[in-house]
Amino acid sequence: MATSKTTTAKATTAERTASRTAARTASDRAASARLDVPKTYKLFIGGAFPRSESGRVTEVTDAKGRFVANVAKASRKDAREAVRAARKAHPGWAGATAYNRGQVLYRVAEVLEGRKAQFVDELVRTEGLTAARAAKQVEAAIDLWVWHAGWTDKIAAIAGNANAVAGPYFNISVPEPTGVVAIIAPQTDGLLGLTSVVAPALVTGNSVVVVPGSAQLSAISLAEVLATSDLPGGVVNVLTGDAAELAPWLASHADVNALDLTGAGELDWITLEQSAADTLKRVLRPEPGIAPETPQRILALTETKTIWHTKSRL
């Protein structure tokens, strides 16, 4: 380049044009020679992005069967690590103020908004949606995060109560998070389906181990958003892979407190429910499509704590 600059000073117009053309072709060549930097979509466990312990991956292809990306395929040991991470993160998240949880969930929506294009692109490539429909889905997901962010400090007001008792006592009931929730996410609607099950669990302070459905790429990209949204590591853990393989281990795991089978309609969910009953888990049964956007869904993953306290007599 330095040489070409010095020669240009003395060069004729024709020479200058020729040299410019040469430079352009060189840069074109450089552009086409740049190697692809394909992304490996890894798991999300305890705030980190490890590969599967098993070393397995699944190929994700587009609607026409062309290769898009490799996605880590989680094993039962990854599920065990995810539950351990979720258990470790639970006290901190459940103990955060409702106001703080709301801020974090709202932040998720903000960061998602900034990375909308990436999510649209992934949905277009893997789910075969048109760009317009993909954008609509991503926007709906963002709105759903905002909707849930709003509920964090209001849910106790509709589910809690100051109970009337026959004695000089305060008697107060409040909803508390169930604990570690294992979720089989809806098989459809990608990012929106995933949000519809993960967000309601997070509102009251549960920590989550989620097996995403079809939207494996969106799930890991969402994990990247969660990791940069002040959500403490381990509160959400994403295990891409085969739900039929992972679900039995999560359903029987003694340290999982609730099992959300919303997207498990195609699995042998009755066996999963029976297995969950061994350790008295709260179970949500499969539903078609995405989970409905209701406060009941948030409350389905809570336990009611009732406190008696003496009234002082001054």
Place this chain on the structure above:
Amino acid sequence: MTSPRPASASQALAPAERAVQLLGGDLSEVALRQHLEGLPTVDAVGLEARAASFGTRSIKTTSKAAALDTVIRMIDLTTLQGSDTRGKVRSLVAKALVPDASDPSTPRPAAVCVYGDMVGNAVEALGSAWSAGKDDGINVAAVATAFPSGRASIGVKLQDTRDAVAAGADEIDMVIDRGAFLEGNYGKVFDEIVQTKDACRRDDGTYAHLKVILETGELVTYDNVRRASWLSILAGGDFIKTSTGKVQPAATLPVTTLMLQVVRDWERLTGERIGVKPAGGISTSKDAIKYLVAVAETCGEAWLDPHLFRFGASSLLNDVLLQRQKLTTGRYSGPDYVTID
């Protein structure tokens, strides 16, 4: 017992049978120093690589089940807090008696390890399960000699030991004087171990087992660990133990491997078997199994015996129980299914 003596190079040391046999009749500080400093130096890189390789063995299904039970049988279930209460010791003993209420086939740990003043409570709580110096039952181990720092006068240290033995301790975990050791004053360390061993003598002439804590985290180098191990054995220790658990780093696999090599060498030299006890920082079954591999591949499987190898641990037992439950039920267990203390 004896007034502290100035360290003099030609000082005669307290007679310890092993040292006299190995170093000759006129046991002196000079002879001891020459012997210890004549030990070959440790190949640190080789040792660490060797230790790392113990983690690569695949131990699954039935071997894993056997390994987990072996680990439990080797545990000295420990509580060594300033805040220990009689109730805490009772619940520790209850845990030793019934480690897992959901599975009566669970073996019991080798011993409970407490501070000297809690020995009586531990003995009382164990009741008929107490081994009382015999081979059957759970031992009571007591830490002594101004544990964990070892910074007290020799008279205090010996009285500490005698009190624990009188209260029923079957095993004494003593700490060496690391300060003296690092000063190169091997004779003082040696004498203290000999005298503590003497204080372990019961009225009937038998001895409580003496475990010598080297506190390897404060000895800094592997060469020092080898010398201190050798010194402790010469002075009459029945076990050599890595650490108090109060100093980081506590037990590590390379240090334990080195100590196992020392006891292996001692056996080759004299035919006598000395025990090894890593303590502090071993909290998962996975780690514990690596130590079993180290034992088996360094000293041989005969060493996989609570008389020759122990784990000093408090939280390890719960993790082993969780793994055990996973093997028996086929599902992952959780911390809600084991007792906290």
